[in-house]
Amino acid sequence: MYNYVEDGDSKTTAYVEEDQEKYEQFMARIEAGEKIEADDWMPTEYRQALIKLISMHGISEIMGALPEKEWTPKAPTLRRKLGIMAKVQDEMGHGQLLLRVAEDLMKPYGKTRENLMEDLLNGDLKFHNVFHMPTKTWADAGMVGWLVDGAAIMSQTNMLDASYGPYQRALQRICQEEVFHAQHGEAIIMALAEGTDYQREILQESLNRWWPALLMFFGPSSAATTGSSKQDIMIKYRVRKSTNEELRQAFLDKYLPRVFSLGLTVPDETVHYDEKEGKWIYQQPDWNEFKQIIRNKGPRSKERLRLREIAYENNRWVRQALVPETIGS
């Protein structure tokens, strides 16, 4: 599960003089639908944007396993335990797959996975806004599978034809697995929706809490909202096709009718489909809050990062044992 975080405070990439002839050849290749491989020449801007996108995606998969992990030992039936265990394992697998892709791209800069983990812990590498949110009840485990993964499928499907081959191939596999996750989430939600008063209550409460985070999921519609946006670069380089707002509209198209048909509501009285404009009208989430969240000032940012930090520190002896030659001998 994932999405690209549109952060508002990314450092401006230094302008790099590119070899114009190589650049034109490169653009011709991607415009002809060719895939770029790790060792191929690529513009610095492309490489840097990909590193940012893919490392963020990979680390979000890993951080994304943590909210669900909170409910894995508590899953209420044996079948649900198996389902959620399989799911979190997949998410870790996605993280691993993507970090490998990012590592290859970072090679020219001499950066490794260790650096990515350090960047995560010191706040330079962001993870997706939804994974900064608390999970308070079992309904949240369903909500993450159903709507968060549902949203992730949309944004990933948008990149299934990405110009960078290694990423595009990783996404093929990830999307296949994400479909199962969304079904797993939907099954949990259905059981709750058809269940006791208590179950319906925790379901509605969960949706109310997740709604703003789900709207934020796709990022602001333009750079004007948060100060910067990488969506234009990503479209120019044929990494993605649709804009943030187009994806959000597709998400609302798909899921709002389902939400309403289950007898659920969303905490936005103004939400409606405008036939004339052919789009959903909704109340904007608080984009200032979004900026705070992805700067690791969200409700659970510190605690989730703390888990990784403890794991990192606590297992130092294991890493040293695996690579004894590096430990100051």
Added chain:
Amino acid sequence: MTVVENAEQAKKDPSYLKALTELVYQLADDDFIISFRGAEWLGLAPHIEEDVAFSSITQNTMGHAVMFYELLEELGEGNADVLAHERTLEQRRNGIYLEKRNGEGAYHEEPYYDWALAVVRNYFYETFKKIKMEAISTSSYKPLANVASKALMEQTYHLAHWKMWMNQLQHATEDARERINSRIEEAWSEFEDVLELGSYANDMLKHQLISSEDYLKEAWLKEVGVNIANPPESPLGKKYGSGRNGVHTADLKQALQTFAEVYNSDKKAVW
């Protein structure tokens, strides 16, 4: 050997049924609790590849527990979910060492988990599980023998995984060796009840459900003896008693509260 083909046949002999259900409870509860402890590790393993591998093993092991609980359901013990979630501490049959907490802290808050414990515990357990599953794969109770054969297909890889960790860490830094050795010493004084079959061991043997306790124990000692650089000289012990007879620690109590939290929040509910 008289082969018992299904639950209906097993139910005809009360002595057979009792020995069989006792054995299956032990198998189910062992896999369930070690898988629960494994699930608590998710996201905290030494590296991402290990998180992927460990969670895969944990998930398989929970799958084995489910197959055992379903055997119990067929044998008339009640619904598998009820068996997993509602039985009291005294009704649990898992070895006590398997319920031990992963380290200090809780899985969602300040988890100072010890990888040396994870490696030693899982290596010891999976080594024994292989011996036990092999013994059960020729059990007189056909459905159980089938589950054991199925479990062995996956379990072989689980054991290989933990054996690799044992070998690596025992032959790595001084620090790693010490940490592993100290966890081996600890396990040595606690592991014995895992190797035992409880008060119905003789009936289990008589009904040809599994090999003798002595055989299982010796086979395990021989196998781990090959892979432990310095096996403890003291005899094996069961410091906290025998989980096979329903004796358990506060650590299992904590686990029961956690894994049945949602289940208990609305028992009328279908989840």
